[in-house]
Amino acid sequence: MLGAMQLAGNARPGDAVGNRSRRSSGRPTLADVASRAGVGTITVSRALRDPERVSSELRERIDAAITALGYVLNPNARALASARADVIGVLIPSLTNNVFAEVLRGIHDGLGDSALQIQFGNTHYSADEEERLLRVFLGQRPSALIVSGIDQLPATRRLLETAGCPVVQIMETGPNPIDMMVGFSHFDGGQQATEHMLQIGCRRIGFLGARMDPRSQRRLAGYRAAFRATGVFDELLVTTTPSPSSVSMGAYLFRQAISKAPGLDGVVCNNDDLALGVLFECNRQGISVPDRICIAGYNDLEMMAVAYPSLTSIRTPRYEVGRQAIAMIRAALAGDRPEQVIVDLGFELKVRESTTRQ
Amino acid sequence: MLGAMQLAGNARPGDAVGNRSRRSSGRPTLADVASRAGVGTITVSRALRDPERVSSELRERIDAAITALGYVLNPNARALASARADVIGVLIPSLTNNVFAEVLRGIHDGLGDSALQIQFGNTHYSADEEERLLRVFLGQRPSALIVSGIDQLPATRRLLETAGCPVVQIMETGPNPIDMMVGFSHFDGGQQATEHMLQIGCRRIGFLGARMDPRSQRRLAGYRAAFRATGVFDELLVTTTPSPSSVSMGAYLFRQAISKAPGLDGVVCNNDDLALGVLFECNRQGISVPDRICIAGYNDLEMMAVAYPSLTSIRTPRYEVGRQAIAMIRAALAGDRPEQVIVDLGFELKVRESTTRQ
DNA sequence: CAAAAAAATGGTAGCGCTACCAACATTTCT
DNA sequence: AGAAATGTTGGTAGCGCTACCATTTTTTTG
Numbered sequence: 001m002l003g004a005m006q007l008a009g010n011a012r013p014g015d016a017v018g019n020r021s022r023r024s025s026g027r028p029t030l031a032d033v034a035s036r037a038g039v040g041t042i043t044v045s046r047a048l049r050d051p052e053r054v055s056s057e058l059r060e061r062i063d064a065a066i067t068a069l070g071y072v073l074n075p076n077a078r079a080l081a082s083a084r085a086d087v088i089g090v091l092i093p094s095l096t097n098n099v100f101a102e103v104l105r106g107i108h109d110g111l112g113d114s115a116l117q118i119q120f121g122n123t124h125y126s127a128d129e130e131e132r133l134l135r136v137f138l139g140q141r142p143s144a145l146i147v148s149g150i151d152q153l154p155a156t157r158r159l160l161e162t163a164g165c166p167v168v169q170i171m172e173t174g175p176n177p178i179d180m181m182v183g184f185s186h187f188d189g190g191q192q193a194t195e196h197m198l199q200i201g202c203r204r205i206g207f208l209g210a211r212m213d214p215r216s217q218r219r220l221a222g223y224r225a226a227f228r229a230t231g232v233f234d235e236l237l238v239t240t241t242p243s244p245s246s247v248s249m250g251a252y253l254f255r256q257a258i259s260k261a262p263g264l265d266g267v268v269c270n271n272d273d274l275a276l277g278v279l280f281e282c283n284r285q286g287i288s289v290p291d292r293i294c295i296a297g298y299n300d301l302e303m304m305a306v307a308y309p310s311l312t313s314i315r316t317p318r319y320e321v322g323r324q325a326i327a328m329i330r331a332a333l334a335g336d337r338p339e340q341v342i343v344d345l346g347f348e349l350k351v352r353e354s355t356t357r358q
Numbered sequence: 359m360l361g362a363m364q365l366a367g368n369a370r371p372g373d374a375v376g377n378r379s380r381r382s383s384g385r386p387t388l389a390d391v392a393s394r395a396g397v398g399t400i401t402v403s404r405a406l407r408d409p410e411r412v413s414s415e416l417r418e419r420i421d422a423a424i425t426a427l428g429y430v431l432n433p434n435a436r437a438l439a440s441a442r443a444d445v446i447g448v449l450i451p452s453l454t455n456n457v458f459a460e461v462l463r464g465i466h467d468g469l470g471d472s473a474l475q476i477q478f479g480n481t482h483y484s485a486d487e488e489e490r491l492l493r494v495f496l497g498q499r500p501s502a503l504i505v506s507g508i509d510q511l512p513a514t515r516r517l518l519e520t521a522g523c524p525v526v527q528i529m530e531t532g533p534n535p536i537d538m539m540v541g542f543s544h545f546d547g548g549q550q551a552t553e554h555m556l557q558i559g560c561r562r563i564g565f566l567g568a569r570m571d572p573r574s575q576r577r578l579a580g581y582r583a584a585f586r587a588t589g590v591f592d593e594l595l596v597t598t599t600p601s602p603s604s605v606s607m608g609a610y611l612f613r614q615a616i617s618k619a620p621g622l623d624g625v626v627c628n629n630d631d632l633a634l635g636v637l638f639e640c641n642r643q644g645i646s647v648p649d650r651i652c653i654a655g656y657n658d659l660e661m662m663a664v665a666y667p668s669l670t671s672i673r674t675p676r677y678e679v680g681r682q683a684i685a686m687i688r689a690a691l692a693g694d695r696p697e698q699v700i701v702d703l704g705f706e707l708k709v710r711e712s713t714t715r716q
Numbered sequence: 717c718a719a720a721a722a723a724a725t726g727g728t729a730g731c732g733c734t735a736c737c738a739a740c741a742t743t744t745c746t
Numbered sequence: 747a748g749a750a751a752t753g754t755t756g757g758t759a760g761c762g763c764t765a766c767c768a769t770t771t772t773t774t775t776g
Contacts, residue, residue, distance in 0.1 A: 027762095029762055030762065031762080039725080040725065040726040041726085041727095041763080041764095042725075042726060042727080042763095042764075045763070046724095046725090053723085053724080054725085055723095055724065055725090058724090058725085072496070072497040073497060073763085074438070074497060075498055076433075076437040076438045076498065076761090076762080076763090077438050077731090077761070077762035077764085078763055079731090079763090080432070080434045080435050080438050080732065080733085080762080080763070080764090081730080081731055081764040081765075082764055083764095083765095085434060095459050095460075095462050095466070096456065096459050096460060096463055098454065098456070101454050101459055102453075102454060104453050105453050117494075119475070119477065122466055136475075138430070139432060140433055246661075247660055247661035247664045247665075248661075248663065248664040251664050273661075277664055280664050280665050280666045281666075283666040284666040302605055302606060303631075305606065306606045306639075307605075308638045308641040308642040387731090387732055388732065389732080389733095397755080398755065398756040398757075399732090400735095400758095401755060403734060404734095404755090411753085411754080412755085413754070416755085431732090432731085432732055432733070434733090435732035435734085435761090437733090438732080438734090438761045438762065438763085440734055440735080440761085441761065
C-alpha cells in the first residue's frame with residue numbers, strides 16, 4: 001500500500017529533520033524552519049503572515065530555510081491556534097447548473113493569489129440541506145460565507161447572523177440582507193422579457209418553468225405583472241413543473257402548453273435550457289420561429305446567440321456576481337466594510353431573432 | 359461589524375460553558391461534553407469516531423450531552439491531532455464544463471453520509487497549476503486524492519506516489535496507474551464514432567476539436583486510426599483550436615472546415631458543444647443534416663437526444679466515474695483495497711438522426 | 717543627551733483533539 | 747480455581763501553530 005511509502009518518500013537523507021517521534025508527520029514544521037534560520041518560531045510565523053513586520057535580513061534567512069526544507073504551512077494547526085480558518089464556505093443549490101458553475105468560476109478568479117480557500121456545499125435546492133451544510137461549515141469557523149438566494153429558513157438565517165464572519169447572499173437582491181448581498185432582480189427580468197414580447201405583438205404568451213425554486217417563482221411573478229399592465233391574462237398560459245430543468249423538459253412543457261393554451265404565440269422560459277428545448281420542438285413540429293412562436297430564455301448562456309434562429313434571453317451577470325461577492329468579502333476581512341452592502345448588478349435583455357418579427 | 363456579534367450571539371445564558379479564557383472560541387469542546395456526561399474526554403472521542411467501542415449506557419449519556427450543548431466537532435483539531443484530515447482533494451480542469459460538473463455530482467453522491475469532505479481545485483487545464491494546487495492540498499494531509507487524466511508532470515506524479523493516501527486518476531485509463539484509475543478510452547470513442555460514419559457511407563469525415571487537451575488528442579488519434587483501417591485520409595479534414603470549446607466555436611470551426619475541405623460529408627466533434635454549433639451552422643446555411651452532412655458529438659449531454667435532428671454522440675459515464683472513484687477510495691480507506699485497480703467503465707455509441715441516412 | 721515611543725524579536729501557554737499507554741472490569745480458557 | 751485473553755475506560759502528552767505578553771533594540775522627541 002501507499003501508506004508504507006510515505007515515510008520512505010518523505011524522509012530526505014541528510015535533512016535537519018531526523019528521527020522524529022512516531023506521532024509526528026515527518027514534515028518540517030515552523031520550529032524546524034526557525035532553528036535552521038536561527039530565529040524564534042514566532043518570527044517565522046510573522047514572516048509568513050505579515051512579512052512587513054520582520055526585518056528584511058531575517059526575512060531572507062527565513063525564506064531560504066523554507067525553500068531548503070520544502071516547508072508547507074499546516075493550515076489545520078493555524079486554524080486551531082487562531083480559531084479561524086482561511087476558508088470561505090460557499091453554498092450553491094446545484095452543480096450541474098451552468099449558471100452556478102460560472103458563479104463559482106467568478107469566485108475562484110476573485111480569490112486571485114489570496115490564501116483563502118473555497119469549501120463548497122451543494123444544497124440540491126433544499127433549505128434543510130442548506131442548514132445542515134451550514135452547521136458543518138460553521139464547525140470550521142470559516143472566514144466568510146456565501147449563500148444562494150434570500151429565502152433561508154429562519155433558523156438558518158439566525159445561524160448566519162451569529163456566524164461572526166462576513167456573509168454574502170448571492171444571485172438576488174432584497175430588502176433585509178443578513179450582512180451583504182450581490183445579485184439582480186429576477187422579477188424585473190421576467191417582467192421585461194414579457195413586456196418585450198407584448199411590445200412586438202404577441203398576445204398569448206406562455207410561461208414555461210421547471211424546478212420553480214424561489215428565483216423562478218419571482219420570474220413568474222414578473223411575467224404576471226407584465227400582463228397586469230398590458231395584456232389579457234389567462235392562467236392556462238402558465239406551465240410549470242417541480243422537476244429539474246433540462247432541454248428535453250423544455251420540449252415537453254412546450255408540447256403541454258401548446259395543447260392546453262390554443263392560440264399560443266410566444267413563450268417566456270424560466271431558463272435557457274427550456275428555451276432551447278422549445279426551439280427544437282418547434283423545429284421538429286415545423287412551427288416557424290419567430291413567425292408563429294416567439295421564444296425568450298433566461299440567463300443568456302453562450303449557445304443562445306449561436307442558435308438558429310438565435311434566441312432572445314436575459315443576460316445575467318453570473319461570473320460578476322461571484323467576483324463581486326469575493327471582492328466584498330476581501331474588503332470586509334481587510335477591515336473596510338463596503339458601505340454599499342446591497343449590490344444590484346442588473347441584467348440585460350438581449351433581443352435576437354427568436355423575438356424579431358418584421 | 360459582525361465580529362463583535364459573535365460572542366454575544368453564541369453565549370447562551372445558563373450554559374455550562376461560562377466565562378472562558380479570551381483565546382477560547384466560546385464553543386463547547388469535547389472536554390465540556392465529557393464533564394457533562396461524567397466521562398473522560400477520550401471516551402467521548404471514541405464515541406464519536408467508533409460508537410461500537412463504547413458501552414451503550416455511556417454512549418447515551420454522551421449523546422445527550424452533545425445535543426444539550428450543541429456540540430460540533432472541530433475538524434481542525436482532529437486533523438492536527440491525527441495528522442490526517444477527512445478531506446478528499448479533487449483536481450478538475452474546468453468548472454464550466456458540464457462533463458466535470460457531473461463527475462463532481464457523482465463524487466458528492468458517492469460520499470453519502472460519510473464524514474469525508476471534498477476540497478476541490480480547478481487546474482484550468484494547466485499541468486503547472488495542477489502541481490501547485492496539489493502542493494496546497496498535500497499540506498492538509500488529505501485522506502485521498504482524485505486527479506483528472508493520466509498526463510501528470512513527472513514531479514506531480516512523484517508527489518502523488520509519495521502522498522501516502524489513496525490516489526485515483528479519473529476520466530481515462532492507461533497502463534501505469536499511480537495508484538488507482540477509473541475511466542474509459544477516449545481513443546476507442548473517437549475511433550468508434552468515425553468507423554460508424556464510414557460505415558453509413560461518409561467518405562470525407564472531418565474532425566473538429568477545441569481545447570485539445572490530452573483526452574481530445576486521444577479522440578483525434580482514434581479518429582485517425584479509423585481512417586487507417588478503412589478510408590482515405592486527408593490532413594485537411596482536421597480542424598482544431600487550442601481555444602476553449604463552445605457552441606459558437608463549433609459553428610466557427612465548421613465554417614473553416616467546410617471551406618478548406620471540399621466534399622466534406624460528415625464531422626466528428628471533440629464534444630457535444632461543438633456538435634451543437636455545427637448543427638446550428640448547418641441550419642443557418644441551409645445544409646441538410648444528415649443528408650449532406652452527418653454529425654457526431656462526444657459525451658452525450660442531455661440535449662443531444664432532444665435536438666432536431668437528434669445528434670449522435672458517444673455516451674460517457676461521467677457520473678459513474680465520480681461514484682466509482684469514491685467507492686474505490688472508501689474501500690481503500692476501510693482497509694480492503696480493490697484488487698481491480700484499473701476500472702474501465704466503457705462508453706456507448708448512441709446513434710441518432712444526425713447519422714442516419716435511409 | 718536622557719526619556720519616551722516605536723519597532724523587532726522571543727518565550728510560553730494554550731487552541732481542541734487523538735495516539736499511546738496504563739488501569740481496571742469482564743469474560744474465556746486451562 | 748487461577749491464568750490469560752478480551753473489553754472498556756481514563757490520564758497524559760503531544761499535533762503545529764498563534765495570542766499574549768515580555769524583552770531587547772532602534773528611533774524619535776523635548
